[in-house]
Amino acid sequence: MSGSSNFETRESSQLGMLGRDYRGVHFELLCDTGDRVRAGVAVMRDARRPDILFTAPAAGRVARVVRGARRKLVALQIEVDASCEVAELAAPAGQDQAAQRAFMLASGSWASLRTRPFGNIPDPATQPAAVLITAIESEPMAPPVAPVIDAFAAEFSAAVTMLARISSAPLFICHAPEYRPAFDAASGARCKAFTGGAAAGLPGRHIQALCPIGLAGAEVWHIGYQETIALGHLLLHGRPWAQRIVALAGDAVLRPRCLAVTPGAALGELLEGELQDGSQPILVGGNLDRQPLATEPAFLGASQRLLKVIRAVAEPAADDIGALDMGALIPGDWLEANGPPGIYAVPLMRALQLGDVERARELGALELVEEDVAALSRACVSNSNYGLLLRQVLDQLESSY
Amino acid sequence: MLFEVDHGNAPGGGRRRILRIQLLALLPVTLVALVNSGYQYFQGMALLPGFDGSDLRSRLADFLSANPEAPGLYDYLAVGVAHVLPMLLLALLVGGFWERIIADRRGRPMEPGFLLVALLFVLLLPGAAAFGHIIFGMSCAIILGQGIFGGEGKSFINPALLGIAMVQVSYPAASALHPLWNGMAGYAGSDAIALYHRGGEQALAQAGIDTWSAFIGAIPGTLGTTSLLAIALGAVLLLVTRVISWRLLAAQFIGLLLFVWLVAAFGDYSSNPQAMPVHWHLLLGSFAFGAVFIACDPVASACTNPGRWIQGFLIAGLVVLIRVANSTHPDAVIPVLLLVSLLAPLIDHAVIAWNIRQRARRHV
Numbered sequence: 001m002s003g004s005s006n007f008e009t010r011e012s013s014q015l016g017m018l019g020r021d022y023r024g025v026h027f028e029l030l031c032d033t034g035d036r037v038r039a040g041v042a043v044m045r046d047a048r049r050p051d052i053l054f055t056a057p058a059a060g061r062v063a064r065v066v067r068g069a070r071r072k073l074v075a076l077q078i079e080v081d082a083s084c085e086v087a088e089l090a091a092p093a094g095q096d097q098a099a100q101r102a103f104m105l106a107s108g109s110w111a112s113l114r115t116r117p118f119g120n121i122p123d124p125a126t127q128p129a130a131v132l133i134t135a136i137e138s139e140p141m142a143p144p145v146a147p148v149i150d151a152f153a154a155e156f157s158a159a160v161t162m163l164a165r166i167s168s169a170p171l172f173i174c175h176a177p178e179y180r181p182a183f184d185a186a187s188g189a190r191c192k193a194f195t196g197g198a199a200a201g202l203p204g205r206h207i208q209a210l211c212p213i214g215l216a217g218a219e220v221w222h223i224g225y226q227e228t229i230a231l232g233h234l235l236l237h238g239r240p241w242a243q244r245i246v247a248l249a250g251d252a253v254l255r256p257r258c259l260a261v262t263p264g265a266a267l268g269e270l271l272e273g274e275l276q277d278g279s280q281p282i283l284v285g286g287n288l289d290r291q292p293l294a295t296e297p298a299f300l301g302a303s304q305r306l307l308k309v310i311r312a313v314a315e316p317a318a319d320d321i322g323a324l325d326m327g328a329l330i331p332g333d334w335l336e337a338n339g340p341p342g343i344y345a346v347p348l349m350r351a352l353q354l355g356d357v358e359r360a361r362e363l364g365a366l367e368l369v370e371e372d373v374a375a376l377s378r379a380c381v382s383n384s385n386y387g388l389l390l391r392q393v394l395d396q397l398e399s400s401y
Numbered sequence: 402m403l404f405e406v407d408h409g410n411a412p413g414g415g416r417r418r419i420l421r422i423q424l425l426a427l428l429p430v431t432l433v434a435l436v437n438s439g440y441q442y443f444q445g446m447a448l449l450p451g452f453d454g455s456d457l458r459s460r461l462a463d464f465l466s467a468n469p470e471a472p473g474l475y476d477y478l479a480v481g482v483a484h485v486l487p488m489l490l491l492a493l494l495v496g497g498f499w500e501r502i503i504a505d506r507r508g509r510p511m512e513p514g515f516l517l518v519a520l521l522f523v524l525l526l527p528g529a530a531a532f533g534h535i536i537f538g539m540s541c542a543i544i545l546g547q548g549i550f551g552g553e554g555k556s557f558i559n560p561a562l563l564g565i566a567m568v569q570v571s572y573p574a575a576s577a578l579h580p581l582w583n584g585m586a587g588y589a590g591s592d593a594i595a596l597y598h599r600g601g602e603q604a605l606a607q608a609g610i611d612t613w614s615a616f617i618g619a620i621p622g623t624l625g626t627t628s629l630l631a632i633a634l635g636a637v638l639l640l641v642t643r644v645i646s647w648r649l650l651a652a653q654f655i656g657l658l659l660f661v662w663l664v665a666a667f668g669d670y671s672s673n674p675q676a677m678p679v680h681w682h683l684l685l686g687s688f689a690f691g692a693v694f695i696a697c698d699p700v701a702s703a704c705t706n707p708g709r710w711i712q713g714f715l716i717a718g719l720v721v722l723i724r725v726a727n728s729t730h731p732d733a734v735i736p737v738l739l740l741v742s743l744l745a746p747l748i749d750h751a752v753i754a755w756n757i758r759q760r761a762r763r764h765v
């Protein structure tokens with residue numbers, strides 16, 4: 001088959017699907033602990049929108065279902081068993097929108113689409129104002145986009161054609177100026193190059209430039225480039241793409257490099273023998289979100305492309321809003337450089353701190369999710385976690401949207 | 402330690418770093434203040450035969466064995482220390498006292514910001530300011546300038562600016578028979594600009610002021626504001642570390658150029674105030690000091706980039722206007738900065754409102 005990548009492959013015996021990757025989903029299990037599942041078969045669905053299925057990335061046995069507070073699904077763990085077969089998926093029944101959407105829903109790839117505002121899985125009954133493919137990575141040390149898409153050029157192109165047909169809205173491919181991915185021009189997709197430092201790879205930046213969101217109820221959908229390749233793989237080969245390309249980096253890692261790993265791979269297994277002795281490593285989910293991921297159960301997140309392991313330093317806890325020691329915000333102009341482009345950083349931060357939902361919306365909060373303001377949390381001297389504050393504001397906006 | 406980006410790892414860590422940089426940026430200005438007040442003291446003594454040197458600070462200078470006959474660098478420094486140090490210690494004591502009381506009342510630890518407020522406040526005073534006025538001004542600065550707003554960084558005006566403005570307004574005619582009051586327009590700063598208004602460059606030359614002495618700071622004036630060179634050194638540090646906004650600073654200096662040119666182009670050439678060239682606007686008075694250390698205080702300035710440009714041009718425009726049109730207020734920097742500080746939230750409000758309208762137009 002096409003697209004056997006040049007990356008070093010790492011097999012995993014355990015993998016997991018994490019509940020926190022899918023915001024606002026109430027999972028309904030379609031299998032039991034101990035069941036043998038085939039790769040590509042639905043193991044969960046959204047109880048409120050039963051069309052949205054979540055499929056097993058590899059064949060194996062359902063080992064464990066971890067639930068957290070209020071029985072919220074934390075993770076579904078699968079023990080990989082190569083002897084189980086793969087579910088062959090039928091190609092889409094037609095070229096029309098309904099058939100394309102039905103294929104994406106049945107194959108589970110619908111769940112890798114995200115909406116702005118709010119960052120949810122889109123409702124299959126709605127229409128977006130635009131669809132964006134994020135084919136650019138601006139996070140330092142993240143895997144380079146160009147070799148990955150080049151290795152799976154056929155899959156990428158097939159998926160672009162399909163994504164152009166799931167709605168009548170324009171499809172944009174957001175890419176770095178030095179690398180423009182190849183795709184079938186007949187699909188009608190448009191390319192847009194983005195520059196501008198650490199924010200250039202964030203969907204929030206692309207949406208701000210291409211399709212700003214107001215309160216008219218419009219949604220923009222976006223999807224990552226590896227999820228696009230996974231969709232193309234399903235289209236061309238009828239089976240799920242059993243790889244994700246991730247970068248191993250950070251000062252506690254012995255040999256920083258790119259690896260092809262199983263989606264949802266168990267991190268303990270993945271990092272075995274990769275870390276320096278004697279350091280107390282903590283895992284951070286890339287520079288832009290910095291949540292320590294060492295907590296159980298540790299699996300590769302659905303959209304996580306960077307495994308950055310650094311030696312333990314005093315990091316502010318992720319859930320520490322710092323309400324007790326929330327110092328004053330010093331509105332220096334260094335904040336402007338760290339903020340989301342096109343949005344006044346300091347007024348937005350003040351609105352978030354005050355919980356001023358209306359002002360935050362007017363300033364453009366609907367275009368943002370946590371990752372867009374992560375750099376502000378680090379640059380601001382007030383110890384506020386703007387990701388959490390933004391989510392509180394978005395939750396209020398969502399309930400009235 | 403100074404240049405690395407260590408914001409926010411420890412509580413208050415980023416704030417401490419900014420404070421360290423701000424204090425370090427004031428170091429050249431403080432050194433010039435020490436040497437220059439000694440120099441001005443000996444210069445002024447020759448003009449004041451009735452001065453007996455019996456006040457506390459002069460006796461302290463005697464105690465440090467400053468020699469008035471053939472003064473050298475040590476003597477300048479000794480007199481400077483004898484005059485600046487008591488003022489600074491008193492300002493720190495008063496500031497620390499109020500900060501302690503406010504911290505106790507609010508149940509939080511003391512914040513170190515009063516150190517910067519005290520230093521800025523003293524640098525904006527004449528070298529022989531009355532101790533009672535220092536207590537009054539510093540109390541206003543800490544209580545009204547930041548205490549009642551909740552502490553450092555939570556106010557909307559620079560506390561030192563407020564303290565100085567209160568002193569200027571409350572004691573407009575303050576002046577004493579002392580060498581360091583020579584060439585001063587009360588607390589309002591140097592009267593070199595008034596001198597220029599009256600007699601042009603000849604008057605300045607008679608008072609011993611030329612471009613070079615004004616550039617290095619060997620002229621009468623409030624302690625920190627005389628030396629453009631020292632102020633520029635501090636400004637470079639603040640700009641490199643991004644503590645102050647280059648836009649706001651640039652707007653003020655470009656604005657000064659622009660408005661001085663406008664006044665010269667459309668004004669009345671026969672009058673000295675309107676013919677005053679831009680380099681004298683910069684060298685005399687406290688425009689440069691105010692622009693770098695007071696107006697660019699990130700807490701008390703506009704927080705949007707268009708707002709910063711507007712604020713800078715507004716400051717420059719008003720300073721030039723008052724200097725040219727109001728001969729009773731030759732320096733004008735302190736009242737203008739106070740007014741524009743109060744306007745900064747309004748400027749931001751307008752910029753944000755405009756931005757929201759623009760956004761609403763292009764939304765889907």
